[in-house]
Amino acid sequence: MSGAEPALALADFEAARERLAGIAQETPMERSRYLSGMHGAEVFLKCENLQRTGAYKIRGAYNMLAKLPPEAREPGVVAASAGNHAQGVAFAATALGMPATIFMPVGVALPKLQATRDYGAAVELRGLDFQTALAAALEHVERTGATFVPPYDHRDVIEGQGTVGLEILDQVPDASTVVVPIGGGGLAAGVASAIRLRAAAQGREVRIVGVQAERAASYVPSLAAGEPTTIDALPTIADGIAVARPGALPFAIIRDAVDEVVTVSDDDIARAMIMLLERAKLVVEPSGAVATAAIMTGLVASDGPTVAVLSGGNIDPLFMERVISRGLAASQRYLKVRIALPDRPGQLAIIAQIVSDEQANVVEVLHSQHNAWTSISDVSIDISVTTRGPEHADRVLEALRRAGYEPQVL
Template sequence: MIRLEDIKAAHERVLKVAVKTPFSYAPKLSEASGYEVYLKKENLQTTGSFKIRGAFNKIASLGDEERKKGVVAASAGNHAQGVALAAKQFGIPATIVMPETTPLTKVDGVKSYGAEVVLSGSNYDEAYAYAVKFAKEKGRVFVHPFADEQVIAGQGTIALEIFDKCERPDAILVPVGGGGLISGIAVAVKAISPATKVIGVAAAGAPAMKLSFDAKKPIDTTSVRTIADGIAVRDTSPTTLEYILRYVDDMLLVDDEEIANAILYLLEKQKLVVEGAGAVGVAALIHDKLGLPKGAKVVSILSGGNIDVTMLSVIIEKGLLKSYRKMKLVVTLVDKPGSLMHLTEILKDAQANIVHIGYDRTSLDLKFGDAYVSIGLETKGKTHQEEIKKALLEHGFRFEEEH
């Protein structure tokens, strides 16, 4: 088991490549949640994630002969970049095994640090199995993403930086997947401020660690499905579970809808791009999951910001629809000259901005002589949308709203 002294030693090492990320009070989030909220912004870390801390500490702790042989890791994203950059700092070879479905941008990101990328398997577990086998065959050191004491000590360095800025917080919210991050942080927190609660937040679509925490024994799941890919871990690590059962106070779950809301909230209100895994603590805050006394001093760790831009665009689009700032209508009109102009005149008078329009006269659901017009509109809230629908009805248009 690692101790506070191990984490302090790791901190001296990791600051050779990692940065002390910003720590700041979040007034809007505090007002919305009823707590005094602070954010530790690891999404602004060198590689866009906290993972560089553990990876660098692990490689730094190896002997010269071990390092010369090179390192191997399995990852679909953040851990891969952390290991690749750490290996580059030491000038040693690194091979990263990634699933065959990994987006090209993530593969290129790892290659940019000089690592060799091997694509193997259709998911992380298959890539992991190949990486372990590869490392053994080549005589290289395998750098585990979380079930390794040097990695855990590296991740725990975040807690030291929190206490440098915030004396005795009431609670620290930590994203949980494999459990390496919360294990390191919990060791440091309980050594420095035993009264501070360490609360893990996992994705409902990847609940293995939450189930194991409740049962007090390792429980694996058969599959995972969540937009928080950074914490989408199927199986429970006995190594990290031991730390969690000893030092962690509580474990919460948030679903994908709540995570998406938190990503959009951070983007709009805090001007921060945060990936799903990094947003789970804020999701727990804005959906009132904590059960702490109001006014409690709470720190949420934004563990990473490497979100796929396609996923981000979907979250933004759905968020605009949910907040009544966009609406989608399918209007049935008579397919004759002037009908479409009449429709757009009504929308203009209602001050609705058309951002998309499609015209379909061949659908089998249509009567001959009719057409479907699908329209995307920018709107000013729920009341404005009701006014638009009322105007269409008053002019005899039939329509359906898409959700």
């Protein structure tokens, strides 16, 4: 940790935990039989997706606000966010009797907008992106004297997030590896610090693995450079951790306290979300599923109990529908193919019978006579088929080829 500010101590995290008593829930820890069999060691899921407001963010927000002196409370607090941070700040401010104003981009998802208002905050919509909303929030601070609540780059916020780490070691005392999402770094910094301090007091070590979305992995080049580095973050389904530059304080902590940072693809994340829905019966947002995705893709090595932090569960149902389709396709349980057919009656029935004989199911058909890639005497069809996985999908394709067709996987 840089500057004159003292390093975080175990007592700081324990005090934050006392402060959060009755506010943040001690979220469940669930053993995953499926992931344990895949990983070769016991895997547990720390369900912050079941936290109040649907994410861990309430911990850091409340801890910071509860430590504000009386004279800072009257002007209230302000934050800029398009998601979980907004809801955490709104809830914390209302619980402490403080006014809160949250600046959000105009295109924010309706469920997140409504939830933030329902938790008691005044919401101001500004611009089409987060940076515009942030600039408006900072201008509001200058004009009103309200306290700005950053999402991750603040000591008190990190203290609050670190209470997740204390709970992990209470619930899985022999945990050998903890896997945690990283965006700006507040959660990972807090969890890693709290766990290392508690484990050191017990005379042992716990391995900490951070996970980022590969299209917005600012910590990878930053750690290589030895200092926070700005990247061009690309669009990713894990928008909650799509941060172009690490926070200065979280980076200083993560550099020393996190053993390794790995990245996962959008397809990896979608597959993890499908697994959590089907096997664990848990709704987890993309950012919250990256730790599970890292375990599923074999990026996390461990010879003992492993804990994956599911950091949040706030997801728009319409977006969830898209992610499910993406996850099924990535798992080859949803196969879409294009086939050229002779333009004569009965051809579609033949294709449907071939698919049926392989015990797969056609869920959608698009028939066209206007595709340039077919000959003038042919038509094309796009068929969407549900299968049981890669081997079953391959059998369906091979059956079509044996019948003389040339399916193109889309």
